[in-house]
Amino acid sequence: MRRLHSTSVICVTHSPVIGFIGTGHIATFHSKMLKISGVNLVRGGCYDIDVARSEAFAKASGSTVMSSEQEVINSSDAVYICTWTSEHQRLADMCIAAGKPFFCEKPLSVDFTHALTMNAQASASGLTHQCGLILRRSPAYLWARELITDPKAGAVMSVVFRDDQFIPIQGHYKSTWRGDVEKAGAGTLLEHSIHDVDMLRFLIGEVESVSARATYKHGIEGIEDCVAASVQFANGAVGTLTTIWHDNLSRPSLRHVEVFCEHRTVIIAADDWFGPVTWSDTDGATGSLEGTELTERTAPLAMKDANPDGAFVRCVVDGEAAFPAFDIALEAHRIVEAMYRSARNSGNSVDVKSVTE
Template sequence: MIKVGFVGTGLIARSHARQLGVVDGAAIVACFDIDLERANSFAAEFGGSRVDSASAVIEQSDAVYVCTWTSEHPDLVAQVVAADKAIFCEKPLATTLGEAQAMTDAVSAAGVTNQVGLVLRHSPAFRWLQKQSQDDRYGSPMSLVFRDDQYIPIQGMYGSTWRSDPKRAGAGTLIEHSVHDLDLITWMLGPIETVSCHMANHHKIAGIEDQATVTLKARNGAHAVLVSVWHDVLSRPSQRRVELFKMGAVFGLEGDWNGPVTAELAPKESPVLLSGGELAEMAQSHDGLSTNPDAEFIAAVAEQRQAYPSFAIALEAHRIVHAAYQSAATDGAPILLG
């Protein structure tokens, strides 16, 4: 039985705890949050004891989830690594590239099992699209159009306001939310060579951009555009829409977990549409991964092997995020990533 602890017991910690509830071989033993009431209610719902410090969680656990707001991640990860325990850290790893690099170096030097909350790498819809991006039958990727929008996450289902504080969140929609998207884009197109970005701040929250448009050129010549928006339309949940163009095919994704996804193949085959269970089965048959990132993490801890996606994978997304902010600061000047 893997003993699991949580530091930070808010929105995403609850989501992981629910997913762990269906995993054999794992039990939540301890949790801590600076908001004691929140930690008490987490322990009452998901089990284990509410303890008085992060170090007490780490001491009692084999594997620790770091689910605090972002600025706390580096110090907490360092404590988990020092105790030689497995770590699941939420994305973004940190508010700066330098810290993300240091965290990645530390987990790698210690050899601890590490996973990052880039959970869309387990989504059937994105796994299907990534497979199409790599399939040579239709040619190589030409263009990728990626739109991501959600209501600004300091209202609605988000029972917290830290995302309006650049000290805790780093900045706005690009690092806090679209680090997922930049990770998915480099997963589909390969290494990114050039990044250019423009940002805007319509809500006028200092240091928190609510609109970012990023143009990317991959080393293989493919181009991508990401539009990331935080608006006030509470009726719209977080949504992603992606179109991938190749010479011989156009693929579409609407709905970032269960689809639907579509494929239109040259010269004029009828479009294919997949969603739900059928899509999940197809994704699983090609890579063998579960749709439960927490089940995958626990299996990696039990087998004392590396987990997926790792800190090293997240670091690549952080490099692109960093370049996008550098570019936006110089009115969209292209930044070479090499």
């Protein structure tokens, strides 16, 4: 789990009542980020089908264990949906029916079709809603984007994006649902690297077409453990995404991103939140930014608040649209689906715009 940072402490004066449905790893992360933002969870409720989990969450966060999803929704001003993926849509529907703002984890759903419906319903509801694509506020990616879009860099030519982690059905995750296609939808690309696909759009631009191959070395039905995709961007750039779920538990989850512009190379290595982000230019200029310096420099670039949870709660309090909303997640789902269609069709190129249902 990502280390917490406290560079964006805010004080939400009229703290809304926040409820949690699903109280595992990511719910714990959000509860800590909310605490950093000054949001007190003591008035909120939580529910998990695994009672031991909700009790542990309540003890750690100050929240109160409730007996049903509906009880959490009824008693909250805003709801975090942190269950495994297949439950997201039903719970988002319940929040919409109750008129309650919601934060829903990524991926939105187990497939593109359901994500399409979720986005349409969330947009139509007019309710404040946010998805869990938290890298949209990562200092490392925010700074890399500044460097790439700087006119001095010239046009972006290529990106090499690599993401590897041990398959999370083992190790400290011990996540059995990630090995169940009914609950997770698919493997490393949808479940984990939807973040990476979103970052490809964020850093480089719209994706026009993709060609991809997938492997299933672990032999789990529907759960691919490696996808290698070649990407054509609308602005003429080309790139690759390789995402792997391996068995090397001694290795932390790592992303490594290299972007080649006409006159600048930008690299995000080691820690894709706190950097370092390094760059070198045709004229010999080089630079590197990390840690506090990086977070301070990029804080004004984050929408509303550098803390994703602080940003969500601020929007709930102000009754405003939150960012990233489901429409951003839907576009990542569309590209992911194009990659799966290509992989099922021997790596043939798939036009992303052709993915409409």
